[in-house]
Amino acid sequence: MKNTIIFTFLLGLCCTQNGIGQRFFIGANAALQSTWIFSSTDFDEGGLLNFESTIKSAYGFYTGYQLNAKFGMESGAIYSFQGQRYVTEGNSLANYKTNLEYLKIPLLFNYQTDPSKKFSIVSQIGFQFSVLLNAESSRAQVFGPYSPKLADVKDFYNSLPIELVLGLGVQMNFSKYAIRLLIRPDYSLTDIEKTDKKPGLRSPSSNFTFGLPQVGFHFKL
Secondary structure (H helix, E strand, O other): OHHHHHHHHHHHHHHHHHHHHOOEEEEEEEEEEEEEEEEHHHHOOHHHEEEEOEEEEEEEEEEEEEOOOOEEEEEEEEEEEEEEEEEEOOOHHHOEEEEEEEEEEEEEEEEEOOOOOOEEEEEEEEEEEEEEEEEEEEEOOOOOOEEEEEEEOHHHEOOOOEEEEEEEEEEEEOOOEEEEEEEOEEEEOOOOEOHHHOOOOOOOEEEEEEEEEEEEEEEEO
16 A cells, blocks of 8 residues: 555656646747838938848747746747848948847747647747847948948947847647747837937937748757
8 A cells, every 4th residue: 555655656746747847848949030220310311311121140049938738938049130221312332231249038928829739829928138249330430421341339339228029920739849930020129329329319229120930949848
C-alpha cells in the first residue's frame, strides 16, 4: 500500500512537471519590414520633401510562457535595421537617408484561438524597449547640410525609445513545435531624437515599422 501511494505520488509529480514544461516555448523569428520615421515637421514640407518606402530586415529570438491554452506572455530580443529615405523635390543632390539599428526587447501579451486545431489565429499587444546601437545619416548632424557620405549621428538620437507593439497572424500547430506568420507593426511612443540637439520648432519624431510578415518558429518545451 505504501509503495502504491509513493508510486502514485511520483507519477502525479511527473505528469505535473510535464504539464508545466509544455507551457514554455522558445524560438527564432525573422522579417522583412517596411520602416519609416514620422515627424509632423517633415510632413509640413508637403511636396518639397517626400518619404520613400524603405525595406529592411529584422531577426531575433523569443521565449514565453502559456498561462493557459489561449493566453500567454512573451519576450525576447530582436536586432532591427531601420531608417528612412527622403527625396527633395527639384534637387536630387539633396536627397538623403537615415539608417538606424536597434536591439528591441519586447514584453507582449499573447492570445490564440483553439491551439488544439492545426491552425489558430494569434494576436499580440504590448510594449518594447529599443536600445539604439547605431545611427547614420547623409545629412550632417541630422538637421545640417546634405552630404553623399554617411556620418555617425548617434549622439542626436535617444538611446532607449519605448514603443507600442501589435501583432496579428496565423499559427500552424504541431505536437512539439509551431510555425507562425505575423503582421507586426510597432510605433514609438517617445521622441526618438534628443530634444536638446534639434531646432526648437522641430516636432517629435517616431519610428514606425511594419513586418511583412514576421516568420517565427518555436519549440514547446
